[in-house]
Structures are given as structure tokens and as C-alpha cells.
Amino acid sequence: xxxxxxxxxxxxxxMKREKAKQSSLQELYIEMLLxxxxxxxEKEKLLRTIDEALDQGDKPAFINLTHSLANxxxxxxx
Numbered sequence: 001x002x003x004x005x006x007x008x009x010x011x012x013x014x015m016k017r018e019k020a021k022q023s024s025l026q027e028l029y030i031e032m033l034l035x036x037x038x039x040x041x042e043k044e045k046l047l048r049t050i051d052e053a054l055d056q057g058d059k060p061a062f063i064n065l066t067h068s069l070a071n072x073x074x075x076x077x078x
Contacts, residue, residue, distance in 0.1 A: 039076045046072065 004012070045071045053061040 035076065039072070042072055043069070 046065055050062060050065045050069065053065055064072075
């Protein structure tokens with residue numbers, strides 16, 4: 001006689017839904033963190049390359065890289 005009452009089954013179902021919500025929320029936070037890390041890495045790389053183009057007086061590369069930086073900011077909403 002391991003049958004559970006309706007109330008017990010509802011409690012178990014509610015706990016499973018709560019765990020699923022928490023798991024989804026954690027996955028969302030992880031995804032946001034990874035996106036932020038990716039943005040920072042790409043942004044820093046572009047900024048270093050832009051500085052190099054400025055130091056070398058390479059105007060076409062500078063313009064191209066600044067457009068890339070603007071696109072990166074649009075892509076990540078930064």
C-alpha cells in the first residue's frame with residue numbers, strides 16, 4: 001500500500017516544478033554570464049587592435065575595426 005494521497009501527489013508535483021524553475025533560472029544566469037564574458041573578450045581584442053591601427057596610422061583598418069566594435073555593441077546590446 002504505497003499509494004499516495006492526492007495532496008501528496010500535488011506537493012510532489014509542485015516541488016518538481018519549483019526545481020525545474022530554479023534549474024531554468026540557473027541556466028539563464030549561466031548563459032548571461034557566458035555572453036558577458038564573450039562580449040568582454042571580443043571587445044578587449046577589438047580595442048587593442050584599434051589602438052594598434054591608430055599607432056600605425058592605418059586609417060582603413062581603424063575604420064573597419066570601429067565598425068566591427070559598433071556591430072559587436074549592437075549584437076550584445078551594450
